[in-house]
Amino acid sequence: DCSGCMKSVLLKLTQTILVGDSGVGKTSLLVQFDQGKFISGSFSATVGIGFTVMLLGDSAVGKTCVLVRFKDGAFLGGNFIATVGIDFRNKVVTVDNMKVKLQIWDTAGQERFRSVTHAYYRDAQALLLLYDITRKSSFDNIRAWLTEISEYAKKDVVIMLLGNKSDMAAERVITHEEGEKLAKEYGVPFMETSAKTGVNVELAFQAIARELKHRNIQQPHEPKFKIHDYIESQKQKSNCCGGIM
Numbered sequence: 001d002c003s004g005c006m007k008s009v010l011l012k013l014t015q016t017i018l019v020g021d022s023g024v025g026k027t028s029l030l031v032q033f034d035q036g037k038f039i040s041g042s043f044s045a046t047v048g049i050g051f052t053v054m055l056l057g058d059s060a061v062g063k064t065c066v067l068v069r070f071k072d073g074a075f076l077g078g079n080f081i082a083t084v085g086i087d088f089r090n091k092v093v094t095v096d097n098m099k100v101k102l103q104i105w106d107t108a109g110q111e112r113f114r115s116v117t118h119a120y121y122r123d124a125q126a127l128l129l130l131y132d133i134t135r136k137s138s139f140d141n142i143r144a145w146l147t148e149i150s151e152y153a154k155k156d157v158v159i160m161l162l163g164n165k166s167d168m169a170a171e172r173v174i175t176h177e178e179g180e181k182l183a184k185e186y187g188v189p190f191m192e193t194s195a196k197t198g199v200n201v202e203l204a205f206q207a208i209a210r211e212l213k214h215r216n217i218q219q220p221h222e223p224k225f226k227i228h229d230y231i232e233s234q235k236q237k238s239n240c241c242g243g244i245m
C-alpha cells in the first residue's frame, strides 16, 4: 500500500510569461520546454493567454490518471500514490484552428490538503469534478465538493461532473442515470470517463477548451456554443456497446 507516498510536492510556483508578435514561436517554445519536442505543421494562433483547469474530487477517484491519460495518452496503473498538495501540467489543444493552452492543476483529494487547494480555486476558469463509479462515498461527497466550489471558486467558473472508472463495469455501484440526475440538479454537464481505456477523457478537456475559447472570443455570426449539446453529440455512452468501455 503506497497511499502515504508522495506524488508531488510543490513548494513554490513561479510564473513566466512569453510575449512577442503572433507567429514568433512562443507556443512552440513552451511545448519544447514542456514535452521536449517540436510540433511542426501549420501555424494556428493562440487564444488569450491560456486557461486554468482544476481537477477536484475525493482521493483515489482517478484525477492524476485522467490527467496523465489526457497529457500522455497512457494509463498509470499499479500502486496508488496519493497527490500531495497540488501539481500541474500544460497541454495545448486545437479548437476551430486556434490554439487553446490549458494549464491543468491536479489537486490532492485527501482532506488534510484541503487548505492548500482552497488557495488555488480562485485562479481556475474550469473545474473537472470527479467521482469513482465503484465507490459510493466519492459520489455522495460531490454535493460537499460543490458547496466548497461555490464558496471558493469564481462565480462564472465552468464545472463538469465526471464519473470515472467506467471500465470497471462489474464493480459499478453508481449508475449512469444517477450521475446524470445529480449533474442536472446542479445544471452542469456530465459524462463517464475511464483513464484506463481513455473513454471520454479527451472529450472532457476538449469541451472545456471549446467553452473557454467561445467565452473569450465570440466570432461575429458564430452561433453560441452550447457545452451540453456538444457533449451529448460527442460522448460515448458506457451503457451502449454491451457495457464494456
Ligand SMILES: Nc1nc2c(ncn2[C@@H]2O[C@H](COP(=O)(O)OP(=O)(O)OP(=O)(O)O)[C@@H](O)[C@H]2O)c(=O)[nH]1
Pocket: 007, 057, 058, 059, 060, 061, 062, 063, 064, 065, 066, 076, 077, 078, 079, 080, 081, 082, 083, 084, 107, 108, 109, 110, 164, 165, 166, 167, 168, 193, 194, 195, 196, 197
Ligand atoms: N480501472 C481503473 N482504475 C483507475 C482509473 N483511474 C484511476 N484508476 C486507479 O485508481 C487509483 C487512484 O488513481 P489516482 O489518479 O492516483 O487518484 P487521485 O484522484 O489522483 O488521488 P489523490 O491524488 O489522492 O487525490 C490508482 O490505483 C489508479 O490506477 C480508471 O479509469 N479505471
